[in-house]
Amino acid sequence: MDNQMKSKLFGVTLLTLAISVLPGCKLPGANSMKMSLPGIEPATSFYANGFPTDLRVDEQGHVDIHDFPRQYHFLTKKYVNSVNGMAERYHTVMPVYLPFTKAIDVDSMSDWDTDYASPDAPIQLIDVDPDSSEYGRRFPLSLSVTKTADQYRPRHLLQVYPTMGFALRPDTTYALIVTDETPLAEINYWQQDPQLGAVLGVASDDIQLPEAVSKTYQPLRDFLNAENLDPQHIVGATVWTTGDPVARFYQGAARIAEKAQQLDQLPVSNVEALVDYPEFCVIRGDVEVPGYQKGVVPFVLKGGQIEWDQSGAPIEQYHRTTEFVVTIPKDMTMPENGYPLLSYVHGAAGIARQVYERGDFDYYDLTRYPYYIAKEGEGPSQIAAQRGWASSGFGGHLSVDHLPEWGVATIPAGFNPFNPDAFSNNYVTITWEQIYFRRILQQLRVDPDLCPEADVGAGQTAFRFDTNNEVSMGQSLGVWGAALKIVADPKPYKGLILGGSGGTWTKTMNSSAIYRLGFNTLVVNQLPFQGFDDAHPFLMLAEWAFGATDLSLNMENMMKYPTKAPPDVIAFSGFHDEIFPDTAQRVTYMALGADLLGEDIGSKPNNTMMPHMELAGANQLAYPASQNFQTPYGDRLNVVMRYRGKNIALLNSGHEVMFEDDEIKHQYGCFLEYLSNGQPPIMSVGTLQGDACL
Known part of the structure; x- marks a missing residue:
């Protein structure tokens, strides 16, 4: 080799080295989805082929997640086992993951979720189930990409979350696709992985697909053909089928309602007058209710599972006796069918008597919870009585009535992430107890001598309650019981009143810096600076494990996909709610399909309802409003209203506005009045x- 040739070769070598090592100077590279199809090559990563994917589902619907990452961590392993014990296909609220070899530039893409519900979007989540009534539906999406690897995720993992407030439908097949119109970071280019091309129908002589693999992707291939979409432009995809996370929950509710309806003798004792107020009398009693969770309450680290018999009914594990109260209005003669009933569900560390005790702030007592003491007799019972309604309170599962020795510690007992087997089942129990108790009230007869100032009516011998004219009300943790019993109970309710609501389990646990820090460090045992976003795989497991009682999913079933007459709904959102921030609350209202009525307090993305609720089609309405929401059973009132907290004991937190604000009391009082008169509110x-x- 002559000197001139050596010089040229040396120059080319130097240039190549310079390009490869200079900061910001990189050679173009191909970006492909990481595929390892069964029967073709063994998978080396949990995320290979994407997740969720029907490649992991057996003929019985069980999902194989044996290779989920970081199972040396005790709670991660525990959550994996919990999901393994109950999973029937995939949850309807969960992120979707696609692994790539290089970075997608999501920062340059739209951050308005509904842009991805378009057939022109570069990333789409599509209903590809030919038997679905929503075939071809595309969903609003939230996108993110992992920029560094962590203990759960590789680098360059695309995370796609259907916008919270939009649950997928049960027993339905979906596909996520990424097209080559998706922007890439740096100067890279798209290259379709040959295995992906093969499952999408791109001709390949080198890859012979196993029948099960080909069948998994058939719904997507059929959709692409029907839409005349070229599969060669698809650079990422996964196909999966949802299960029905609420089916057993609702089935159990129906069986428990039937059981209570057939009681030969009411399990009620010690019914007596308790206290008297100008507008109403309070009558208390004890009621025995069945329990269905195994183990020792409150199931701190183990127990809490529910067993089922061959007929599909939950198996009783215990009985307990708890207090209940009913209030009788004094200024209205009992209607022929009994008094309309406001059924109040207390929150964490609550008791049955809060239905009449939760009035305006009165004084401090640090020995009790809540540490600010309300004016007894000015709670929801007073508002109900002024409109001719009776009311009821029940000492629910994990309440202070249930576990008096636990006191305030019943709060973490109701939000205990250290036992995933019990967590969601606790809310199932709260709901089932309410449904059982409703049938007790339907059959209960109260001696008029216990409230002599009330008028039982001509020819009547006992006070009764009209559970065909019933409104459910709940605040904080009580929102779950108040709302879930409406959707799970086969018998409809007339109305629902909400305050201090949470959202999806993911948002409930990850909606504020304090919750995020606590869950990330104490539960997941990561360092505070390690990533803990909504799409974090541990939160995905938690959402999956707790799916039956996800508030947003059940709210959608109640109002958007009703199987019985849905209620009229009013909700009150407190500004600066330190328990359930606005980012969690608005997910619930989006799932409900509610409109915002009146002012939207707040000026930042994390403390406003709008424009976020617009993703679900919400409008901001001016007063007055009525019948703003269409259902197959007729139009309903379905609104949320915002108020500032006025309770100095809670630093003006918005969590308690339903008990503090006169305007709110007037509004839900009128709500009750319209319903009792048979009028649209x-x-x-x-x-x-x-x-x-x-």
């Missing part, structure tokens, strides 16, 4: 408690 600007309605 009209929601107007609130004035003073007890004022006339429109």
Whole structure:
């Protein structure tokens, strides 16, 4: 080799080295989805082929997640086991993961979720089930990419979350596709993985697909053909089928309702007058209810599972006796069918008597919870009585009535992430107890001598309650019981009143910096600076394990996919709610399909309802409003209203607005009045408690 040739070769070598090592100077590289199809090559990563994927599902619907990452961590392993014990296909609220060899530039893509519900979007989540009534539906999406590897995720993992408030439908096949229109970071280019091309129908002489693999992707191939979409432009895809996470929950509710309806003798004792107020009498009693969770309550680290018999009914594990109260209005003669009933579900560390005790702030007592003591007799029972309604309270599962020795510690007992087997089942139990107790109230007869100032009516011998004219009300943790019993109970309710609501389990646990820090460090045992976003795989497991009682999923079933007459709904969102921040609350209202009525307090993305609720089609309405939501059973009122907290004991937190604000008391009082008169509720600007309605 002559000197001139050596010089040229040396120059080319130097240039190549310079390009490869200079900062910011990189050679173009191909970006492909990482595929390892069964029967073709063994998978080396949990995320290979994407997740969720029907490649992991057996003929019985069980999902194989044996290779989920970081199972040396005790709680991760525990959550994997919990999901393995109950998983029937995939949850309807979960992120989707696709692994790539290089980075997708999501920062340059739209951050408005509904842009991905378009057939022109570069990334789409599509209903590809030919038997689905929503075939071809595309979903709004939230996108993110992992920039560094961590203990759960590789680098360059695309994370796609269907916008929270939009659950997928049960027993339905979906596909996520990424097209080559998706922007890439740096100067890389797209290259379709040959295995992906093969499952999408791109001709290949080198890859022979196993029948099961080909069958998994058949719905997507058929959809692409029907839409005349070229599969060669698809650079990422996965196909999976959802299960029905609420089916057993609802089935159990129906069986428990049937059981209570057939009781020969009511399990009620010690019914007596308790206290008397100007507008109403309070009558207390004890009621025995069945329990269905195995183990020792409150199931701190183990136990809490529910067993089922061959007929599909939950198996009783215990009985317990708890207090209940009912209130009788004094200023209204009992209607022929009994008093309309406001059924109040207390929150964490609550008791049955809070239905009448939760009034305005009165004084501090640090020995009790809540540490601010309300004016007893001015709670929801008073508002109900002023409108001619009776009310009820019940000492629910994990309440202070249930576990008096635990006191305030019943709060973490109800939000205990250290036992995934019990977590969601605790809310199932809360709901089932309410459904059982409803049948008790339906059959209960109260001696008129226990409230002599009330008028039982001509020819009547006992006070009764009209559970065909019933409104459910809940605040904080009580929102789960109040809402879930409406959707799970075969018998409809007339109305629902909410305050201090949570959202999906993911958002409930990850909606504030404090919750995020606590869950990330104490539960997942990561360092505070390690990533803990909504799409984190541990949160995915948690959402999956707790799926039956996910609030947003059940709210959608209640209002958007009703199987019985849905209720009229009013909700009150407190500004600066330190328990369930706005980012969690608005997910619930999106799932409900609610409109925002009146002012949207707040000015930042994390403390407003709008424009986020617009993703679900919500409008901001001016007062008054009525019948704003269409259902197959007729139009309903379905709104959320915002208020600032006025309780100095809670630093003006918005969590308690339902008990503190006169305008709210007037609004839900009128809500009750319209319903008892058989009229569609009209929601107007609130004035003073007890004022006339429109």
